[in-house]
């Protein structure tokens with residue numbers, strides 16, 4: 001079945017959802033078809049060499065500092081299939097009036113078979129002081145370039161471990177997911193027909209608003225980043241593998257990335273092991289493993305590189321592969337690249 005026909009069928013299935021049609025046609029444009037064929041060739045070449053390529057669906061960088069050639073070399077060296085590397089524009093850029101950084105276009109101009117075009121990450125002050133302009137700018141770019149997904153929007157975000165180390169405690173973001181910015185973000189994703197990512201710390205009080213949004217925007221495909229990353233267990237008593245399974249069953253458009261810390265990683269503000277997938281001996285907990293194996297199509301590989309850790313890609317790659325290696329072969333391949341492929345292109349990788 002050719003790609004245009006696939007998209008038409010996909011469209012027909014989703015047509016009742018207002019606004020989806022526009023982007024559905026754009027997905028089938030020549031540029032996306034060209035990218036897709038380059039991606040497939042690269043993944044197939046890596047698979048044929050006996051390695052496991054994965055699609056890093058969620059990494060970001062400082063667009064004014066990133067060394068594009070160095071990242072591309074690393075992808076080759078580490079047999080990483082593809083990377084959705086989004087720009088986290090800087091405060092300086094914000095001050096200069098920038099509302100969208102065209103890093104994705106620059107990445108594709110150099111390495112179209114390695115990078116997936118993705119919108120900018122959503123962080124303060126962009127999302128707190130100019131959310132409307134920023135969403136509009138990302139929306140315009142999504143149609144023009146085009147983009148295959150939107151970046152990671154920080155709705156609830158505690159200071160990261162590295163920021164704690166540097167004494168930067170001001171990145172404590174709390175934007176209501178069901179507030180005006182949340183509604184505009186979900187509506188934009190529905191209209192464009194491309195997925196977006198959220199950083200949304202797990203707290204009991206935050207779960208109902210997210211569920212409400214997922215129910216209200218069934219055509220917005222959401223990647224909830226960092227599955228099972230709970231920084232304060234006492235704030236998240238109801239979050240369990242059974243709870244996540246319930247979400248998976250109720251919300252077909254909800255996905256999760258698997259960027260989480262290793263078994264020894266401790267969140268410095270709570271001193272808790274925040275990646276809850278691990279048991280006390282460093283293995284995957286049976287209940288989380290069971291969830292990954294039962295619903296592998298809803299989980300995605302991700303490294304979560306950032307502007308302050310681009311040089312640690314070897315380490316992040318090793319840790320992510322250690323997680324993948326603990327899965328049965330079929331789930332391993334599905335999570336490594338199969339799920340991302342289906343999410344981005346609406347078809348099974350073959």
Ligand SMILES: [Zn+2]
Pocket residue numbers: 152198199225226
């Ligand atoms: Zn995140």
